[in-house]
Amino acid sequence: MMPFRTFLCALTLIAALVGFGSTNAMANPISIEHERGTLALNAPAKRVATINWAFTETLITLGLDPVALADAGDYVDWVSKPELPADFIDLGQRASPNLEALRAAKPDLIITIPDIGMAYDKLAEIAPVLELNLFDEKRPAFDTARETFAKIAKATGREAQADAYLKQVDEKLAEYGARIRSVIGPDQKVNIVYFFDESNMGIYGKTSMPGSVLTAMNVPLAYEGEVNKWGFARGGLEIIAPFAKETLVYTNPVPEVVLKKIWNSPMWNVMDFVRNKRVYELPVVWAYGGVPSALRFAELLTESLENGPRQ
Incomplete structure (x- = not known):
């Protein structure tokens, strides 16, 4: 091709x-x-x-x-x-x-x-x-x-190039959505989070770039609460607790020292997504970008879920 x-x-x-x-x-x-x-x-x-x-x-x-x-x-x-x-x-x-x-x-x-x-x-x-x-x-x-x-x-x-590219984006999002649904099953929703440090995280809502791309892929998003201008809510680990029975995907970059502190947290380790191995890692992708980042996010999310959990 x-x-x-x-x-x-x-x-x-x-x-x-x-x-x-x-x-x-x-x-x-x-x-x-x-x-x-x-x-x-x-x-x-x-x-x-x-x-x-x-x-x-x-x-x-x-x-x-x-x-x-x-x-x-x-x-x-x-x-x-x-x-x-x-x-x-x-x-x-x-x-x-x-x-x-x-x-x-x-x-x-x-x-x-x-x-x-x-x-x-x-x-x-x-x-x-x-x-x-x-x-x-x-x-x-x-x-x-x-x-x-x-x-x-x-x-x-x-404009001709844009029309061709956007058509390709729609086709790929449909494909990625089907692949993701086949991995998580009919009953799971997805949390997309970013770790600011070991005690602060952001969780993306439906108006965010990650959340709205999930909607375009027909993949259910777990968090539906209030968000800021950029589409995420910020808080400690307790912000994710109500959605612990769902699948969690965290974005990069995150320093390894921060991840180790989170992995060692007692509160983190009682979460259902940890105990049942539903924590996935996403490679570096800009969560506040344009259509190219949106497509890259969808591709990397699909590959990460298919490759298996980090925890």
């Missing part, structure tokens, strides 16, 4: 050839609804800077490497895939990107989120800004991620 990145490149070439003589179409501006109203671009953006990992992974997946991006080092540790391009300008921290470095990258579009410290007006002095919100505690994160993916594709003239 042709690798999907190769498929995207082929689609890009076809789109370019089809559009070679379509001067009337190119004369019309591209209009995109975003947090600041409507952004109008005279032509698809080619040199794009991203100030959020979800936008970085989306752009790369669409076959366009960002010319500048923020928090490149931590991206490798927390997002991992898709891999960053070999050449880009590092903008430093997401919360306060380096404006001089951003200006030197000469972007024709900057993609950012509303709640970073950097003022929108300062970014807009450098290039047009597409401001997209990723999380709303009242809305499933995966639904928002799909809309964001489509808007970035529109801004960069890669």
Whole structure:
């Protein structure tokens, strides 16, 4: 089977050839609804800077490497895939990107989120800004991620690639959901958690990225309580106790010293999911990302459950 990145490149070439003589179409501006109203671009953006990992992974997946991006080092540790391009300008921290470095990258579009410290007006002095919100505690994160993916594709003239990719995502989620249900059986639900340390954990709800992806896969999520903006509730080990009869999956990275303290906790060891070997480990995947991270989460979750429990 042709690798999907190769498929995207082929689609890009076809789109370019089809559009070679379509001067009337190119004369019309591209209009995109975003947090600041409507952004109008005279032509698809080619040199794009991203100030959020979800936008970085989306752009790369669409076959366009960002010319500048923020928090490149931590991206490798927390997002991992898709891999960053070999050449880009590092903008430093997401919360306060380096404006001089951003200006030197000469972007024709900057993609950012509303709640970073950097003022929108300062970014807009450098290039047009597409401001997209990723999380709303009242809305499933995966639904928002799909809309964001489509808007970035529109801004960069890669709508055909986006349609093909999203179709593939739907097919894979259906496949992964069936595989997961065959592993956990008809009576089990799934808890997705992250250990902040040995005494604090987050548990993801239905509006989170993990929770909303489970919904898309038709896999039942255990936790249905209140959550914060990012879709999780935070507390001690007691927060997971009401759902101990279900399956537990914890995400990485977690320091091994933290895991050892949790494994040695008396409260942890009386949990039903420990005593009945239903604790699974998930490799590194960004739980607050875009569609690429959502698909990666679904794939890794499926493989982790099929490979067997950590405890």
